[in-house]
Amino acid sequence: MADTINALSNETIPWWRNRRVIPLLVQAVVALVVLIMIAFLLGNLVRNLTAAGLLLSWRWLNQPAGFDISETVLPFNAGLPYWRALLAGLVNTIRAVLVGLVGATVLGTLAGMASFSRNGLLRGIARVYVELIRNIPLLLQLVFWYFVVFLSLPNGTAAIQLPGLVLAKSGLYLAGFADGLRWVGPQLVNDVWQAPLRLSVEFGALLTGLIVYSGAFIAEVVRGGVAAVPKGQWEAAASLGISWITTLRTIVLPQALRVIVPGLNTQYISLAKNSSLAVAVGYTDLYSVAETTLNQTGRAVEVYLLLLSAYLVLDLFISVLMNGVNHLVQIKER
């Protein structure tokens, strides 16, 4: 052995005192323990599943689902197979995550910038927003938005009417293009609101909850990123007579992005995972479809594997995207 300290004395060292042997031994023991545990669990799994007649199989995916999904992007009805139901759920999850990401980023950036405002009141409000939201469980906030706010919206003519947007208990109605290129706003037809774009209150509650919650965390990320930019940059800009908002926009933020983007990645992934709480407000996302599927088929292991891999892929997708953005930001720095 050429790579030992002292080849001669190496042979006489007892193994329990040998610096080269112990690490190998530790790893071997850990690996053995883990393998035994896995073997034990898998053995039980196979035995128990066999006993229940539920041994791993994917054929049930092609059977008709038999339940309906109230709100889908992909067309779906009860006659379509389970895999279509799960796919519709996944698309619903992705829809919530995408809109949530955009909304939370906008809100978080605004709140984060407000915490650097010269106006003390604005700073205070940003602070209160962050401290309030971060110390209350998201699930509680979601059910609050749904049961307290959205379900108490009035219907018909009493609905809250804003330009291009109507908030009613029956849904959220947005203006948009219809019949080609005609801009159409929400209209009341026979006491029922109609608009080119209708969102359910469930989706509205989920989005509001996710955006307000993630926004607070993103505000902290933005604040931390801006705080990481040396004070001298602000002073240099002020001495050149550049206004506060221009300094922030053109000098500080580009530098802060280096710190902000990795933090955003974390927050985006947790937003994607948090979207699974949709089940609490009755929005049919992937998790909620999976739960129904499990209850009907009893296929716990298969459903679980599908569910988990879907979320892992979603996380991975966000990570890859954000790494790309990160790359862009870091290059700009030079």
Add this chain to the structure above:
Amino acid sequence: MANRPVLAPQLRRLRRELFSSPGDGVLSISLIVLIGLVAIGFLRWAFGQASWAVIQVNSTLFAVGRYPIEQQWRLWLLTALLAAATGLSWGLLRASPRPDRTGTLWPRHDRLAVVILVLGALWLPWALRLAALIQLRWWLVVALLVGCRWAAGRFAAVLPSALRRLVPLLWPALYLLGMVLISGGLGLVTVPPSEWGGLLLTLLAASFAILLCFPIGVMLALGRRSDLPLLRWGSVLYIEFIRGAPLITLLFLGQNILGFLLPGGLAPERIWRAAWVLTFFAAAYLAESVRSGLSAVPPGQFEAARSLGLSYGQTLQQVVLPQALRVALPAMVGQFISLLQDTTLLSLIGLLDLLGTARTVMANPAFLGKSAEVYLTLAVLFWCCCAALGLGSRALERRLDPHTIPSAT
């Protein structure tokens, strides 16, 4: 200029903060109007339309769930012990001097905290329309807390340091005692987990997971930074797997699949299954906090300890971990706070934690449409618990901070 009135410093500050330019002034005034409108609206709702009977009638349910009434003295005893331990720790953290600096008995924020506590203790039991005897108990609990705080601050200096070092050990001891008091055994009547609920279950699940995820998280962090490839990759795999999955899918795993993974009948009670899932979930996140703490300890510390002859274990225990954990403390407490919040997910798998209890209460036709009152109360409760954890962590951080970072160069 000479005639210009001299503004008081507070006024000057107000002017600088709110009215430094015309645009600023307009913004400030519109914000003040907005805040005023929201506040008036809220107060009118809270004291006019809202009916708080739903909280008053169900306060015991929210606190302990269906815990049998004749056994509730055990919980009172536990509350009193916890109050005493909190008071002692608080006093030692904030008022007792360190070798290198002196402390004051009542720093300003502590006086404020005591005032809030006492007012809360006087007002809350009254507002909840509790029986006079129970109100009295709450007063005694708070008196005990403040008394212990005072005593610890006043007499800590004359206590031998060996005795003071025992105080942190009070908490795990109290935890074990608390488990016995809550669940029974050792001569006490057994109260099955299915009868625990409300705040009791929430705090129990959270503290169980916090206590147990700590050693697991530290081991995972050490594993992830280990030189041994097998340990490193194993830890990475575990941490990334757990962090990639939403908590609810893991709870789902615990409820639906754990039964298949264990030999028949060996799977624990539903509440314990959920508590274990929370533990293993939190451990992965904690490991990442600890890892960042570990990487903040310069390698020279390790070398210095080894060159003094300390073993690997001693080096970790005496030199590396104390420093790493102090750095990781804010992040770890952040994890603990979100763990406390995550216990609300237990309601989604049908357990009667605080939120689960709230849902059953609102399902009662008598309290239909009272969700605003209930959810608001829960929000205040969670906010106070989380904010208290945050404050405690900051006090601990200051206490452990060795003033300045050693000048490395």
Add this chain to the structure above:
Amino acid sequence: MSESTSETMIEAKEVQKWYPNGFHALRGASLQVNRGEVVVIMGPSGSGKSTFIRTFNALEDFQQGSITVDGIALSNDLRHIDAIRREVGMVFQQFNLFPHLTVLENLTLAPVLVRKRPRAEVERQARALLERVGIAEQAAKYPGQLSGGQQQRVAIARALCMEPRILLFDEPTSSLDPEMVREVLEVMQDLAADDITMVVVTHEVRFARQVAHRVVLMADGEVVETADPETFFTAPSHERTRRFLEQIL
């Protein structure tokens, strides 16, 4: 190489070391240090000086050659490594004091844990050592509250508290402000008068001239020249040494 007149404390023979990245740091370095001797190692940066003395207490491993410290062969045997580390104290360029412990606790930690000595006795000794390095009044402070020179003196006292037979100094004054270098060198000079064996990696020529028994030049992972200070600085026998001296003097 000087003939051993007394007991040999360190004997390094033909030590070869490659870093994991393939860098060949030590290329057959050899050195013999006798009891009570003060050896100063000099050399350009990157010559392997620090790596070399760090192999003496197994902070760095090596691939070929042999090292014997105080009669114990350095091998993969953990018991030998522990024994050697107990006998060899080390003072680092960056002090490496434990920032979460007071000065006194920094000194007492290892004797109590490793040598299992009673705390009260160790504390007495630690206070005496702090007195000796001139900072007895700082015992209750934390390292971060001290100046660099004071920190390095604490680090020396910490190493001494283990009662080592050999002290290794790895550029002890290189990260100090100039006005603090002297106070540390004075402490080291004071130590050299005892019979403790010292190996010092440093650029301090004055210290080497006044205190060292022998001066060693290392270059490119090898020991190039070993001589008494007078010869080393005035009449070195190697061209490499002459070039080095031209650069630093």
